[in-house]
Amino acid sequence: MAHEARGQVTTISAETGTDVGTYMRTVEDVELPPIVREYANRYDRVIGDRDRFLWKWIHNLFEEFTLSSVSPGALSDVYERKTLLTIFVTVLDDLAERGGDRSTFEIGRRIPFGAEGISDTDPDAIDAELPVLELLADLWAEIDRSLREAPRxxxxxxxxxxxxxxxxxxxxxxxxxxxxPMIANRTEAEQHDAYNMAMFPYAxxxxxxxxxxxxxxxxxxRSLICDLQQMARIGNWITTWERELAEGDLSSGVVVCALRRGVITPEEVSDADESTVSELIDRIKSRGIESEFVREWEIRNGTVRKRTAEVESVDADAFVDGIQAVMNHHLASEGYK
Structure with missing residues (x-):
């Protein structure tokens, strides 16, 4: 399923002999834990922008890139807690990027740090979406309660x-x-946006x-994770930028590069309809920008593998292999997340 420009990065089908259709059915068959299903159902009722596939996809994938130091008996709890966190950060991310609902985002981002509901004097409260904030507050309460039970x-x-x-x-x-969009540049996109992958909170x-x-x-x-989350972000960028561009989201590194090089303009994106978005996508693809990010991914992959001996109480080689698997899963699920 990968584009030819994606070089040495393998897909699920190439790596395991599993065709993409079989892989997709495997993800669809994932049984989410009851508490995750409860919040996925609430998400569907309150927001519903994301398909249930996303929560199943990430829950299934945590087995690949969870640190080897986790106690075997705690693995199911860890996968559950990280999937709940994924729902939380995805809701916030969509408020910031897709919905343009900054008032709800500004209040929601404070919830994990002791925000006490919404005050009538809070300037962000006027336009905030209360059902979304209630979902975030209850979801965080569940995450926080469960994490406090962790031994460390x-x-x-x-x-x-x-x-x-x-x-x-x-x-x-x-x-x-x-x-x-005039501030778009690849350096800041790589420096700031990589943290959106939540690799550090997961760790x-x-x-x-x-x-x-x-x-x-x-x-x-943490030094290793800095490189690994950049690799994970590249995988996300090259498999979601087309959908995000159609939504008017310019934050993908692929789109940022296209903007900086004058391949597209912010005005073209803001004025685009379904047909003209396709034209913008074809224009970006023709410039080989995706392949540049794939090459960067491969360089980082080779570099980080030379440093795994720096950590002994975690199987760092297995963790890097897990990020390779993340990339493969990104490619196999392109267009579904």
Missing amino acids: YAAFSDVFEYDLRQTFDAMEYSGLLNDN GIDLMHSPSFDREEYGAL
Whole structure:
């Protein structure tokens, strides 16, 4: 399913012999845990923009890139908690990027840090969507309650909170870019937007359930994650930019490069209808921008594999292999997320 320009990156079919159709059916057959189904159902009732496929896709994928240090008996809890977190950050991300609902986003992003509901004096409260905020508040309460049961919650909670803020700041940057396309540049897209992948919060949840992890290696592990989340972001960019462009979202690195090089203009995007969006997509594809990101992914993959020996209390090679799997799953599910 990958475009020819995607070089050495393999797809699910090439890697495992599984055709894409079979892979898609495998994801559709994933049984979400009851608490995840409960919040997925609430999401459908309150928002409903995203297909249930996304939650099944990520829940199925956590087996591939969860740290090996997680206690085997805690794996199902970890997958469940990370899937709930995915729903939470996806709702916020869509508020920032797709819906343009900044009032609801600004209140929602404060929920994990002790926001006490909505005050009549809060300037963001006037236009906020209360059902969405109630969903976010209840969802976060469930995530927070379950994480506090983790054996090493106290050891990693402060860094986890910081990493959440980084994730929300990445969303804010994307929303800012959509409102101010003249600031688009690849350097900031790669620096800021990668945190939108939530790789650091996911790792934080893993470490809360990792009794054998050596905290002295935390800095080395985070250094690896910086590269790995950039690789994950590239996989996301090259498989979602067409849909996002059709929605008027300019934050993908592929689209940012097209803007900077004058391949497309913000005015063309804002004025585009279904037929003209297809023309813009064809124009971007013809410039080989996707292939540049694939080459960058491959370079980062080779570089990070040379550094895995820096961490001993986690199987870093397996973690990097997991990000390869993430890329493959991105390619196999292109157009479904």
